[in-house]
Amino acid sequence: MSTGPRVVGQRLPRLDAPGKVTGTAVYAADFALPGMLHGKVLRSREAHARLLGVDAARARTLPGVRAVITAADVPDVRYGGALKDETVFARDKVRYVGQPVAAVAATTREAAEAALAAIDVAYEPLPAVFDVEAALAPGAPLIHEAWPTYTAIPILHREGNVCNRARIVAGDVERGFVEADRVFEHRFRTGMVHQGYTEPRAAVAVWDTSGQVTVWSNTQLPFEIQNTLAEILALPPSKIRVIVPGIGGGFGGKLRVGVEHFAALLARRAGRPVKIVTTCEEELTAAYPRQSTRVELKTGVTRDGRITAKAGRIWFDTGAFAGSGPGVASVATLVLAGPYRIPNLLIEGYAVYTNKTNCGSFRAPSGPQANFAVESQMDMIADALGLDPLDFRLKNIVREGDEGPTGQVLTAVGLEECLRRAAAAIGWADRRPTADRGKGLACGWWTTTGGSSGVYVKLNPDGTVALNTGAAEIGTAALTGAAQVLAEDLGVDLADISVVSADTFATPFDFGAQGSRTAFAVGNACRAAAADLRRQLCALAAAQWGVAAETLTVRDKHVVGDGKRIALVELARLSQASGGGLIAHGTFIAPPTAYDAKRVEAHVYPAFHSPSFHAHAVDLSVDRETGEVTLHRYVVAQDVGFAMNPTYIEGQIEGGVAQGLGQALSEEIVYEGGRVLNPNLTDYKMPTTLDLPRVESILVEHPSPVGPYGAKGVGEPPNIEPPAAVANAVAAAVGVRVTTLPITAEKVALALSGEATP
Amino acid sequence: MSFECHEPSSVTDAVALGARFGEEGRFLAGGTDLIIQMRRGKVGPRHVMSLHRVSGLDRIEADGAVRLGALVTHRTIERCPAFQGPLQALVESAAVVGGHQIRNVATVGGNIVNASPAADVVPVLLALDATVTCLGPDGERTLTLDGFLTGPGQTARRPGELLTSVRFDQLPPGSATAFVKAGRRKAMEISVVCVAVRLTLDAAHARCQEARIALGAVAPTTLRARAAERALEGQPLTDEVLRRAGRLAAGECGPIDDVRASARYRRLLVETLVPRALRRSLERIGRAA
Numbered sequence A: 001m002s003t004g005p006r007v008v009g010q011r012l013p014r015l016d017a018p019g020k021v022t023g024t025a026v027y028a029a030d031f032a033l034p035g036m037l038h039g040k041v042l043r044s045r046e047a048h049a050r051l052l053g054v055d056a057a058r059a060r061t062l063p064g065v066r067a068v069i070t071a072a073d074v075p076d077v078r079y080g081g082a083l084k085d086e087t088v089f090a091r092d093k094v095r096y097v098g099q100p101v102a103a104v105a106a107t108t109r110e111a112a113e114a115a116l117a118a119i120d121v122a123y124e125p126l127p128a129v130f131d132v133e134a135a136l137a138p139g140a141p142l143i144h145e146a147w148p149t150y151t152a153i154p155i156l157h158r159e160g161n162v163c164n165r166a167r168i169v170a171g172d173v174e175r176g177f178v179e180a181d182r183v184f185e186h187r188f189r190t191g192m193v194h195q196g197y198t199e200p201r202a203a204v205a206v207w208d209t210s211g212q213v214t215v216w217s218n219t220q221l222p223f224e225i226q227n228t229l230a231e232i233l234a235l236p237p238s239k240i241r242v243i244v245p246g247i248g249g250g251f252g253g254k255l256r257v258g259v260e261h262f263a264a265l266l267a268r269r270a271g272r273p274v275k276i277v278t279t280c281e282e283e284l285t286a287a288y289p290r291q292s293t294r295v296e297l298k299t300g301v302t303r304d305g306r307i308t309a310k311a312g313r314i315w316f317d318t319g320a321f322a323g324s325g326p327g328v329a330s331v332a333t334l335v336l337a338g339p340y341r342i343p344n345l346l347i348e349g350y351a352v353y354t355n356k357t358n359c360g361s362f363r364a365p366s367g368p369q370a371n372f373a374v375e376s377q378m379d380m381i382a383d384a385l386g387l388d389p390l391d392f393r394l395k396n397i398v399r400e401g402d403e404g405p406t407g408q409v410l411t412a413v414g415l416e417e418c419l420r421r422a423a424a425a426i427g428w429a430d431r432r433p434t435a436d437r438g439k440g441l442a443c444g445w446w447t448t449t450g451g452s453s454g455v456y457v458k459l460n461p462d463g464t465v466a467l468n469t470g471a472a473e474i475g476t477a478a479l480t481g482a483a484q485v486l487a488e489d490l491g492v493d494l495a496d497i498s499v500v501s502a503d504t505f506a507t508p509f510d511f512g513a514q515g516s517r518t519a520f521a522v523g524n525a526c527r528a529a530a531a532d533l534r535r536q537l538c539a540l541a542a543a544q545w546g547v548a549a550e551t552l553t554v555r556d557k558h559v560v561g562d563g564k565r566i567a568l569v570e571l572a573r574l575s576q577a578s579g580g581g582l583i584a585h586g587t588f589i590a591p592p593t594a595y596d597a598k599r600v601e602a603h604v605y606p607a608f609h610s611p612s613f614h615a616h617a618v619d620l621s622v623d624r625e626t627g628e629v630t631l632h633r634y635v636v637a638q639d640v641g642f643a644m645n646p647t648y649i650e651g652q653i654e655g656g657v658a659q660g661l662g663q664a665l666s667e668e669i670v671y672e673g674g675r676v677l678n679p680n681l682t683d684y685k686m687p688t689t690l691d692l693p694r695v696e697s698i699l700v701e702h703p704s705p706v707g708p709y710g711a712k713g714v715g716e717p718p719n720i721e722p723p724a725a726v727a728n729a730v731a732a733a734v735g736v737r738v739t740t741l742p743i744t745a746e747k748v749a750l751a752l753s754g755e756a757t758p
Numbered sequence B: 001m002s003f004e005c006h007e008p009s010s011v012t013d014a015v016a017l018g019a020r021f022g023e024e025g026r027f028l029a030g031g032t033d034l035i036i037q038m039r040r041g042k043v044g045p046r047h048v049m050s051l052h053r054v055s056g057l058d059r060i061e062a063d064g065a066v067r068l069g070a071l072v073t074h075r076t077i078e079r080c081p082a083f084q085g086p087l088q089a090l091v092e093s094a095a096v097v098g099g100h101q102i103r104n105v106a107t108v109g110g111n112i113v114n115a116s117p118a119a120d121v122v123p124v125l126l127a128l129d130a131t132v133t134c135l136g137p138d139g140e141r142t143l144t145l146d147g148f149l150t151g152p153g154q155t156a157r158r159p160g161e162l163l164t165s166v167r168f169d170q171l172p173p174g175s176a177t178a179f180v181k182a183g184r185r186k187a188m189e190i191s192v193v194c195v196a197v198r199l200t201l202d203a204a205h206a207r208c209q210e211a212r213i214a215l216g217a218v219a220p221t222t223l224r225a226r227a228a229e230r231a232l233e234g235q236p237l238t239d240e241v242l243r244r245a246g247r248l249a250a251g252e253c254g255p256i257d258d259v260r261a262s263a264r265y266r267r268l269l270v271e272t273l274v275p276r277a278l279r280r281s282l283e284r285i286g287r288a289a
C-alpha cells in the first residue's frame, strides 16, 4: 500500500470550517419552527425550603400564555445517572436557589416572563448547608432525607449527605509513612467554575400526531438525552428523536438533560413547538458547573526524594443533586494519586450534597482540582527538600510497564519526554530570570474514555463517501479527525467525506462527545467500516473481472489489481444499478483495562484507558504591590499518541489552557448564603485575549496500542495542569504559595503584604 | 420591559422631551449602561430618548479651555491629538473602558451621568477640576463635577435635564496627568480601584505647586483625596512624600467588601497606585521639560 499516511496526521482544514466561519452553520439556539412558543422556567428563590404550594392559576389566564406546568402536571419520576435523585420540578421541597419549580410557554418571551412573575410559590425555609464542612458536620440537615430509598448503582458508598465515597487502597500507607524521612501535610481549596460555552443550553421540541417527540438540542449526548427523556416522559425511547444541529461549546456542561425535558413537556401540553434557551443568569446559577473542592494531602518522602506513601482526600461540593458527583469523586482518586510510583496509597474521593446548584462535568472532571493539589504539593516538597522540582518529579514519575494506582499496567508512557521537553522549552535552567519573575511546571495524566461507537459509511453516486455517526461535532474537529482516518483507509481525500451526525433515529449509536473519546472511538469505528467497505468494493470489482477479491486493493479512489483498475465512481454506479448501493458498518468498543479490583471501593472509574501524559510550563511575572500576575509564555508538551491533525490538537491545547488559566487566576462562581453573587459576565471573569500568553504546543507521540493510528484522547488534558503550573510559578516568582483557587491578585498581594495566608 | 422610544433631532427637542417626561424618561447615548440596567430590571423608564440624531454634542474643542460634548465617545477621546500631552490621563482612562465595541459607542456624558463610583473617565475629569453643563426647561446650569456626583448612580441633575458638555482648563506649564487602574483582567474590566492624578510643579520644578488625586471604586462616588493632595502641595516630591500621599489617600477613602474585592485590598491598592500614578506624572513632566 502507500508509504505512510496521506490524509491522517496532516494539517487539513476541518470539514465544518466554512459554515462556522461564515456564520451559516445552524446551532440549536438558531433553530426555529413555525408557530413556535417560547418556554421559560420558574426557579426557586430559596436555598432550602418546604414547598407549601405552587399556584399557577393567575399565570394561566395571562395573554399569550399557552401552557403552564408544575410538578402536579408531570410524571412523578426520579431520574439521574449513577444515582436517581432528581425530579423535573421540586416536589416536597426546594434544595437550591435556581431549582425549577414550574415552566411556562407563551407566544413571546416577554409573555412567558410575565407568566413566571404571576406564579405564586409559598416556601417555608429550612436550615441549609452551603459547604462541605457544614454538610458533613454532626447533625447537619439532610438534603435528601429519603436517600436510602433512591435507586443507585449498587457499588456506591452512600451515607446521609455523602452520595459517594470512592477509595483506592494500595500497599500499607501507615508503613509507608514510617519508611519516610519526612511527611508533608497540606490543604487546598478550589472554587466553582462554569464551562463558559459560547452558546447557552437550548432545545426546541415538537410532538407529532403519533405521539412521537422530536427535540433539537445542543446536547453532547443525544442518545443519553433520548434515554433520560424516555424516563421523564414515561415513553419508550423509540418515541423520542433527538437531533443535534450544532453545539456552540459544551466542555461537559451539556452532557445531561438541561432544558430538553421542559421543552418536550411544554410542547406536549401546548400542542405547539416550544423553544427554550437559557439566560446567562440561569447558566451561572442553575447549570452544571465544576464542583468546588477541599483537598487534604499527606505525602511521605525519603531524604533523597522518593515518595513512599500518600494519603489523600478530596471532597466535592456536588450541590443539591448527585449529578456527576459519584463518578467525578472516583476519577479524582486516580488524579490525586498522580502519575507517580507510590507503593502505598490511601486515596478517597467524596461527593457531598449541599444547598447549591447541581454540579456536573467540566473538561477533565476532577482533573484541575486534584492536580492543583498534587502538583502544588510536589513543588512544596521539592522546595522543602532542596530539590529541583523537575528532578523531584523525574525521580518519581511512572515509566513504561509500571503499575498505575489501581494496578493497571501502563504502556506508551510519554511522561518523561513531556516533562523534559516542556522544561527545556520554557528555559527551566533559568527558573527565576529576574526579580518577581518565575517559572512553574506541572504534569499529569488522564484517560481516554471508553464506550462504544458505531458508524455507517455509504458510497455516494459520485464515488465520494458519507460518514454517518451518532457522535456530535462539539467544536473540537473530532469528526474531521475521524473523517481523516476514514479517508486514509479508503484511499480518498478528506474533501471526499461528508458527515451526517447525531440523530438518534438516523445515525448509529454513539456513547457521545465526552471524555476525550470522539476522534478516538469514532476514528476506530471508521477503521472498521473502511475495512468493510474495502471488502465490498473489492468483491464488486472482483465479480466484474472474474478474479478473486483477495488479489485486489483499494487505492487512489480506485480498486486495483490483476493489472486493472476501476474508479470508485464506476463501482458506485454499478452497485446502485445492481445491489442498492454500498453501505458499510463499523463499530468500536475500547477493550477493558485490567486493574486490581481489590484496591478499589465504590469506584465508578477504576482505571484510565489509553492514558495520556502531559507537562505544562509557564513563565510569569508578579506585581509585588498589586499582586497582579502577567503571563509571558506557556508551553504544553502533551503525549497525544499520534497527532491525527496537529492543527486542531494545538487548538484544543490553546483552548484548554485558556480555560485552565481562567480557573487558575480569575474565574469563580461566588456563593453567599446560597445565592450566587456574580450571576453575570460582568463579574464572572473569563480571561480575555489580553490576559493570555502565547501557548506553545509540543506534540509528543507514544502511540496507544488501541487508538486509531496510535492516537490518544486529547481534548480534556490541556485543561488540567494550568492552575498548578501557575501556582508553582507564582511561588517561584515571589515566594508566595497560594493554596486556593482562583489565585487572584488580591490573594497574592495580601499574602505579600503579610496580611493574610492565601 | 416595555417603553416608548423617541428620537429627538436637536438639543432643543431633546430638552423639551426631557422636560415632558421628567422622572419617567431616560436619555440614551451609547446605551452601554442604560440597556443593561433596563434588562436587569434596575431601571424601568416609560420613555427612552435616544440622542443619536442630536448633532453638535459630539465635538471636542481644545483651543483655550477644553470642552467635551456629552456625546463624545471614549474612542474619540482615545484618538484626540490634543490629549497626547499633559492631558494623557484622559486617553489612558478612555482606552481601558470595556472593549473596542464599547468604546466605539459609549460616551463621556453617559460615564458621568451614570455616576458609577467605578467609572474610569470620571476620576480624570475630577482631577482636572471639570465642570458640567446641564440644560433644562429653566435654562442652562453649570456645576462642578465634584458637586454633580452625589451618590452611586445619583447626580445633581434635575429630572429631564440634558447634560450637554463637560469643561476644564488647559494645564499650566510643568503639569502632567496619569491614570492607573486595577482589576482582575487586563481588558473588559470594571475597576476594582482606579486612580487619576494631576500634578503641577513650580517654575523651578522643585516643589509641587498643585496636586489633584481622584479615586474610583473606593467610596459611594468618585472621590477627591484631599488630605493626600494637601500633603503634596508645597513639597518637594520625594518618593517618601509620594508614598505618604498614598497612605493618606488609603486612609481617607471608604471602600466596601464586594464580590470584586475586599475593602482591605482596595485600600492596599490605593496606597500603591496613588504613588505609582504620581511617579508617572512626575516622569512625564520631566520628559516634557
Ligand SMILES: Cc1cc2nc3c(=O)[nH]c(=O)nc-3n(C[C@H](O)[C@H](O)[C@H](O)COP(=O)(O)OP(=O)(O)OC[C@H]3O[C@@H](n4cnc5c(N)ncnc54)[C@H](O)[C@@H]3O)c2cc1C
Binding pocket: B026, B027, B028, B029, B030, B031, B032, B033, B034, B035, B036, B070, B071, B096, B097, B098, B099, B102, B105, B106, B107, B108, B109, B110, B111, B112, B113, B114, B118, B119, B120, B121, B161, B162, B163, B164, B188, B189, B190, B191
Ligand atoms: C461590556 C461593558 C464594559 C464596560 N467597561 C467599562 C469600563 O471599563 N470603565 C467604565 O468606566 N465603564 C465601563 N462600562 C460602562 C459604560 O460603558 C460607560 O459608563 C459609558 O461611558 C456609558 O456611556 P453610554 O453613552 O453608553 O451611556 P448610556 O448607557 O447611554 O447612559 C448612561 C446613563 O446616563 C444617562 N445619560 C447619557 N447621556 C446623557 C446626557 N447627555 N444627558 C443626560 N443623561 C444622559 C442615561 O439616561 C443613563 O442613565 C462598560 C459597559 C459595558 C457594557
